[in-house]
Amino acid sequence: MGTFSERLSARMEESGSLLCVGLDPAPDLVFGDETGRVRDALFEWGRQVISQTHRFVCAFKPNLAFYEARGSGGIAALERIMEYLGSEHPGIPVIGDAKRADIGTTSEAYAVFLFDRLGFDAVTLSPWLGRDALRPFLDRRERGCVILCRTSNPGADDLQALEVGGKPLWQRVARMVAEEWNSLGNCLLVIGATRPRDLRTARRLVGDMTFLVPGVGPQGGTLDGVLEAGLNPHGKGLVINSSRGVTTSSDMARAAGQMAAAINTARGNR
Amino acid sequence: MGTFSERLSARMEESGSLLCVGLDPAPDLVFGDETGRVRDALFEWGRQVISQTHRFVCAFKPNLAFYEARGSGGIAALERIMEYLGSEHPGIPVIGDAKRADIGTTSEAYAVFLFDRLGFDAVTLSPWLGRDALRPFLDRRERGCVILCRTSNPGADDLQALEVGGKPLWQRVARMVAEEWNSLGNCLLVIGATRPRDLRTARRLVGDMTFLVPGVGPQGGTLDGVLEAGLNPHGKGLVINSSRGVTTSSDMARAAGQMAAAINTARGNR
Numbered sequence: 001m002g003t004f005s006e007r008l009s010a011r012m013e014e015s016g017s018l019l020c021v022g023l024d025p026a027p028d029l030v031f032g033d034e035t036g037r038v039r040d041a042l043f044e045w046g047r048q049v050i051s052q053t054h055r056f057v058c059a060f061k062p063n064l065a066f067y068e069a070r071g072s073g074g075i076a077a078l079e080r081i082m083e084y085l086g087s088e089h090p091g092i093p094v095i096g097d098a099k100r101a102d103i104g105t106t107s108e109a110y111a112v113f114l115f116d117r118l119g120f121d122a123v124t125l126s127p128w129l130g131r132d133a134l135r136p137f138l139d140r141r142e143r144g145c146v147i148l149c150r151t152s153n154p155g156a157d158d159l160q161a162l163e164v165g166g167k168p169l170w171q172r173v174a175r176m177v178a179e180e181w182n183s184l185g186n187c188l189l190v191i192g193a194t195r196p197r198d199l200r201t202a203r204r205l206v207g208d209m210t211f212l213v214p215g216v217g218p219q220g221g222t223l224d225g226v227l228e229a230g231l232n233p234h235g236k237g238l239v240i241n242s243s244r245g246v247t248t249s250s251d252m253a254r255a256a257g258q259m260a261a262a263i264n265t266a267r268g269n270r
Numbered sequence: 271m272g273t274f275s276e277r278l279s280a281r282m283e284e285s286g287s288l289l290c291v292g293l294d295p296a297p298d299l300v301f302g303d304e305t306g307r308v309r310d311a312l313f314e315w316g317r318q319v320i321s322q323t324h325r326f327v328c329a330f331k332p333n334l335a336f337y338e339a340r341g342s343g344g345i346a347a348l349e350r351i352m353e354y355l356g357s358e359h360p361g362i363p364v365i366g367d368a369k370r371a372d373i374g375t376t377s378e379a380y381a382v383f384l385f386d387r388l389g390f391d392a393v394t395l396s397p398w399l400g401r402d403a404l405r406p407f408l409d410r411r412e413r414g415c416v417i418l419c420r421t422s423n424p425g426a427d428d429l430q431a432l433e434v435g436g437k438p439l440w441q442r443v444a445r446m447v448a449e450e451w452n453s454l455g456n457c458l459l460v461i462g463a464t465r466p467r468d469l470r471t472a473r474r475l476v477g478d479m480t481f482l483v484p485g486v487g488p489q490g491g492t493l494d495g496v497l498e499a500g501l502n503p504h505g506k507g508l509v510i511n512s513s514r515g516v517t518t519s520s521d522m523a524r525a526a527g528q529m530a531a532a533i534n535t536a537r538g539n540r
Contacts, residue, residue, distance in 0.1 A: 024376075026375070027378065039342075063372070063376055063379075065370075065372055065376045065377070065380045065383065066376070066379050068379070068380065068383040069379040069380070071346075071349060071383070071387050071388075072343070072346035075338075075341065075342040075345045076305070079342055099370070099371060101369060101396065102333070102335055102369055103421065103423040104423065105296070106294075106335045107335070108297065109297055109333075109335035109336050110335045110338065110339070113335065113338040113339045113341070117339065118341075126369075126371065126396050126398050127428070128397065128418060129418070129423060129425065129429075130421075130424075130425030130426050130427065130429060131425045131428050132423055132425030133423055133425055133426075148398060148399070151373065151399050151400075151403075152373070153374065153399060153400065153402055154400075154402055155399065155400030155401045155402030157400065158397070158400030158401050159397060159399075159439075162434045162442065163434065163435075164432045164433065164434055165433075169429075169434075169439070173429070
């Protein structure tokens with residue numbers, strides 16, 4: 001199956017797209033109370049989003065919170081969505097937005113859950129507990145480890161902007177990941193779209209590494225700013241996520257197609 | 271129902287114990303493959319641990335990783351375990367070891383999952399995304415927010431020991447939580463048992479705040495060191511966790527009773 005980077009790159013070529021669609025069923029979508037019904041209705045929601053948008057994406061990204069908020073029926077739905085993606089769209093990498101980190105055998109258990117049971121090609125991870133905590137993820141050469149580096153929320157500054165050795169902490173994390181944690185070449189970084197200047201700095205610090213970029217649109221990041229600052233010299237290196245902007249549209253295919261095209265227009269403008 | 275601190279304090283009085291038992295089914299325990307069977311067998315495992323150890327604990331702490339590693343059947347088992355605890359042992363607070371953090375509505379979805387659906391009295395949370403990311407948790411006055419501050423793993427130093435303003439970063443986090451994030455008085459800190467000196471410093475920095483302390487025993491922390499360094503002036507302020515040390519014993523009641531007694535001996539020695 002190759003590495004995550006190879007699969008992602010192949011899919012970017014095939015689709016001509018840098019768009020990732022977040023499979024995030026909003027909290028106000030109600031799928032009933034009974035476990036089996038939640039499972040079936042939520043799976044059907046995911047199948048609809050996938051069938052309408054898959055042509056336009058380089059990746060899908062379910063955030064686990066929205067499935068867990070529906071309890072065991074929600075997790076059962078996610079299991080089915082992952083099976084469906086694996087059989088219908090095996091060429092599209094799927095990123096599990098889990099933001100996990102724990103230690104020792106606990107971290108191993110999360111890796112089993114996310115990589116082996118659900119089958120994600122990559123997962124988002126928190127660096128707060130350090131490299132050894134992420135070993136069960138980092139050691140999986142064929143999977144992607146997407147490390148939370150510079151997030152798009154206002155409060156990100158509380159820790160990430162603290163000065164360490166004269167630089168903001170998130171820059172230290174970016175360098176640590178690029179120079180140490182990425183020894184198998186399977187790391188990516190989360191860099192929010194809301195701070196294009198930081199995206200530019202991150203690109204300078206870590207070379208060609210791919211960034212997962214949330215926060216375009218509703219959170220205020222602009223496509224031109226993101227692409228200008230974040231693309232690598234090969235015109236790639238960015239996975240640009242949109243969730244609600246696509247999935248709450250009455251015409252999801254059109255919304256995804258327009259977003260993918262807008263990204264490519266901005267790529268062309270560079 | 272009062273606040274988490276009040277419930278925890280009441281249970282410490284009632285049980286005379288600072289011991290928390292981690293309800294962590296080890297990865298090598300096999301509960302079958304079929305969802306319904308996993309749910310039933312894993313619930314039964316939890317029920318056994320609870321019925322044998324509840325007399326000796328101030329709290330229980332399931333780590334979600336070990337349930338999620340079993341898929342939707344594992345989450346269904348955890349739902350049942352939480353129902354069972356709520357009906358059979360309503361006086362024992364339950365801490366969900368989730369180490370979560372996300373932003374905006376995603377963080378809200380996790381709060382729904384952990385507080386409303388599963389019914390945890392408190393949860394462990396990562397500070398990496400900042401205060402606003404944890405708002406849906408911090409705003410719940412009656413629940414506890416247990417912030418990962420100084421973890422017990424060797425790699426914790428990668429970020430937590432970086433120098434910020436002349437002090438290790440984890441000390442900044444401890445102060446930030448105590449002085450800002452704890453405005454509703456519902457915050458606790460995770461401080462690992464493996465570094466008693468840091469436990470002493472943390473106690474000095476944050477006053478009476480309660481610490482959840484993992485890492486006694488297998489990870490190398492000693493009870494005398496932990497209690498000497500970590501108890502607050504009221505002889506409390508510590509929730510000392512043991513997972514495998516109790517749950518893999520052939521006589522769980524005896525193991526829990528001995529551990530609770532050893533804690534109290536060390537308390538008496540101060």
